[in-house]
Amino acid sequence: MSGFLLRRVLGAVVTLFAISVIVYVVFYVTPGNVAQITCGPRCSPAQVQQVAEQLHLNDPLYARYWDFLQGLVAGQDYSTGTSVQHCSAPCLGLSYQSDQQVTALILAKLPVSLSLVFGAMVLWLILGVGTGVLSAWRRGRLTERLLTGVTLAGVATPVFVIGLVLMIVVCGQLQLLPFPQYVAFSDDPEQWAWNLLLPWLSLALIEAAAFARLTRAAMLETLAEDHIRTFRAYGVGERSVIGRHALRGALAPVIALNANNFGGAVGGAVLTETLFGLPGIGQELVHAVNVVDLPVVVGMVLVIGFFVVVANAVADVLYAVADRRVVLA
């Protein structure tokens, strides 16, 4: 186990390095006068030049990356004009646009994204795996058909359509819920949950179908295997066969898929965040990309990368627990 952990930690560090290098290179080649964008549309060439110098935008790529690494390890000093502030290690730099410390920005936005993704994950697992089990076990019944239809509609409709229609119908026309507005868990847990209900549902609906189909297929596979026939022959109850034995075999691909979806959703749920006005990482990332705010982009992408790596590590552990034949790599 400790070998596994060590390998994974090393792998994580390498992955995150690779990601940061890729982002730097991508932004280096992307067109767009960053200094002009940061300064403002009416800035004179002299002003733009000043901003470029201040932000080291004219330095060569490797020098800028080296500065980034230094900041990460040793922190950075910067001037506010009237005083000098210190950004302590690990310092991901300052936003070009707002001069905020990127780490502070991440700390402010991460809880929002995590709230969204965790809740949605619980829902999509229940809905998805539940529908899948039902499909394999009770094919053709009304509930199964209905649920399958819902999950398929979920994968066929983009999240901004589902979300907007849900909001219009549930909040505008039926007035069952007020329009969602993010409330932090620390402020009011009950309101936090109520306001996240629609975003959770929207995100869950689009992801559930994949899990439903995957579970169903994998269960049908497992159900056909010899050891299942043996159980049945010995008179083990159908419920037990499905629930304990068949489902176990289906877990592998489900766990794998979930890890990726969870990790990716932390930064990829940008459409859901934009639609529901959730000030999360995805929304911030898209905005930063649009205004070429490199420190924010790198910071956000690294955070997302971190979660993907962690989610995959957890998935591998769970996977080994679920299927004892697998050895932890």
Place this chain on the structure above:
Amino acid sequence: MPAPGASGARQFWRRLRTQRAALVAAVVVALLVLVALAAPLLTAIEGQDPTTYHPSLVDSARGGVPIGSFGGVSAEHWLGVEPQTGRDLFARLVYGARVSLGVALAATVVQIAIGVVVGVAAALGSRWVDQVLSRFTDVIVAMPLMIMALALLAIVPSSFPRPVLVALVIGLIAWGNIAKIVRAQTLTLKGLDYVAAARLSGWGTWRIARRELLPGIAAPVITYAALLVPSNITVEAALSFLGVGVKPPTPSWGQMLTAADVWYQAAPQYLLLPAGALFVTVLALTVLGDGVRTALDPRAASRLRIGTGRKREAKA
């Protein structure tokens, strides 16, 4: 016990033919592809095209709502017209099918190709190979779609055909899930008896992969692929939403969904038409995917006979 997959193509078709639902689905998919390919012919029959504006058919003072019932349905415009522009919706829908289905299919092929290769290699290779490939997969999965899309769009000159580029972007970015699923499934299969038997018989790694493992991973891959095509259509919609999808005036279902989103209350058919088309596509592809998966697995026949609820399926 004969190894699965050794039964051959003929048995596969035989088994596929016995499933009515899958056959219907296959027909629907074929129809969709046909409609997409024959788009110019169909619109010529209707006498319209997807890019001509008809400003007289929309009510300019009310934001461009189509004039007439059901969004301007008439003998000239079979499915009505688009709000604001007055462009023919039937034409845009069928031309959009070309782009959406084409992009989604191409992207899916790319995703499956890369995902299977990476997943199998990771599962069968040494621990070090597995680590490197898994971490590489992590990097790709972690990279947000938007960044990759923007990067590629920025680097590639704008003369490169945009739909091809979008298909490549989606394909190159989203193979991570397939790779994960394939790796997981391969790891499981690796431990099964018949594979061990093959190994003992002296078969090389790649031979094992081709004959024993690929059929085994076919099931989850096909199941997931059936969902990948429509999912890629919505990814294309997401890219349009973020402003980096196919460029106007090229219609695509994704673009139509993005634009129609806000028109839900004032002109619902504008949203329901592409959404409905997409739903039918998903349904057909899913059922077809199920059928193909079942047909690939000879044990399914015996499973069908035992049954888990419905007797009438057992017809093999």
Place this chain on the structure above:
Amino acid sequence: MRQPSVIARRVAAASVSLVVAAGAAACGPEDNDAKGAGGDSTPHKGGTLTVLNSNPQEDFDPARLYTSGGGNVPSLVFRTLTTRNRENGEAGAKVVPDLATDTGRPNKDATVWTYTLKEGLKYEDGSPITTADIKYGIERSFAPELSGGAPYLRDWLVGAADYQGPYKDKKGLSAIETPDARTIVFHLNKPEGEFPYLATQTQFTPVPKAKDTGTKYEQHPVSSGPYKVVTNENDGERLVLERNTHWSASTDAERKAYPDKIDVRSGLDSSVINQRLSASQGTDSAAVTTDTNLGPAELAKVTGDKELAARVGTGHFGYTNYIAFNPKIKPFDNAKVRQAISYAIDRSSVVNAAGGSALAEPATTFLPNQKSFGYTEYDHFPAGDAGDAAKAKELLKEAGYAKGLTVTLTHSNAKDFETSPEIATAIQDALKKAGITVKLQGLEENDYSDKIHSVKTEPGFFLAHWGADWPSGGPFLAPIFDGRQIVKDGANFNTGLLDDKSVNTEIDAINKLTDLDAAAKRWGALDARIGEQALTVPLFHPVYKRLYGKNIKNVVISDWTGVLDISQVAVK
């Protein structure tokens, strides 16, 4: 609950005048938005106003903001020497004094402007406002750490071109004199009759030097207005303002300050904002938006609903969307080609692409259609409603393109209010009829912005737009048509690359005038003259329509900003 018949009659009477309601001023018994039992529509103090926005109040630092007339939310906190007149329509396009006693006293040739501060002006902490603070506020806007804003201060003030700001340059700006705590004098490079307009910008807000924290100032700027900043989360994502008890209404005729608290939220999706304002439930009934317009889809929904239509404010802002030509690139160096395209344009399909006739007005002049700009109606190349393809073909033949022409139209891919891709395709469709094949080149927003604003990479034929820094012909025409404003190695807005001595001289002459009405007439005449050269094809002027909540009272929409003025609004 059944309403008594007396009330019902009053409501019925009021609803007749609702037709005129959009943007009505009012305070008093004939107020058009009759609400609730009793229909009381006089505004009262108190309550919390919620503002639902898409964009955050970024860079809430007076040195960095780039506003027209001091901004909507910013002007609640930042008072300036002069400000815009907060009244409906045309009257709102005038300058009135704010911190100063008048709109400024110029010398004979308008190169020196003197202002006197009112008495009894205080910051949120009770300390007095002095002219030294105004001078400091302007100086710090030159600091590179606080970049942003419009270039006028740098260009107009004597010796300011190389000034680096007070953090580096301790000497300060000699162009600004403060002989005593209530007098301030500005020395300009050349005559500028419109200096009072410039003094409405936030850079003219007093900033106490002792409280200046550089880039951190935006988190809690010291307020001179009726509200102070209590919370500023994440660079303007959420801004909460509360009453500044040291602000006194007797020194401020322009701001009403009815609500006790203002909660500005952002990051919301624009369709959701419109949904919430339509539904108007809970706190949304006391909500407005300062940046989200009704799109065509929402307009379609609203026009069918009388109650909703009554809660829509309509306004006009000085703004023009147009096609720009680069006469250095063939075939646009040929005036006849430019004229042919001007004739071929189908403005009705362009207007539809922009949201329909309720949201966009077809434009044939470069200046916006408002009196303050000196709007002179002209249509040098009448294309009619749907374009004059025949005349266009004729001109093309004269230019030597009898067989037709193929050109590339450059536009941005960004989906914004101007919906550039859809407008580009509308133009493509229209020009087809005149035998002109248009290839579309859509660029990512940053790339597009880079290319069109650089003399070296400017495309031949592209979509552009321009808004008024203040409602006058000056800031509208000069940056676009003054040859001396062509920037060779930076952001250039004179896209027609026009450098006509007579035009430049006329601009200088008009700048000498301090009689703004006379100046407006001459700007209009200049616009008509420049229009003959067909360097641009004006397309449309946008109309802003915005919803507000059920309980919002005293909606004032001026022609300066075109949107609801948040300083006038009451929620009780």
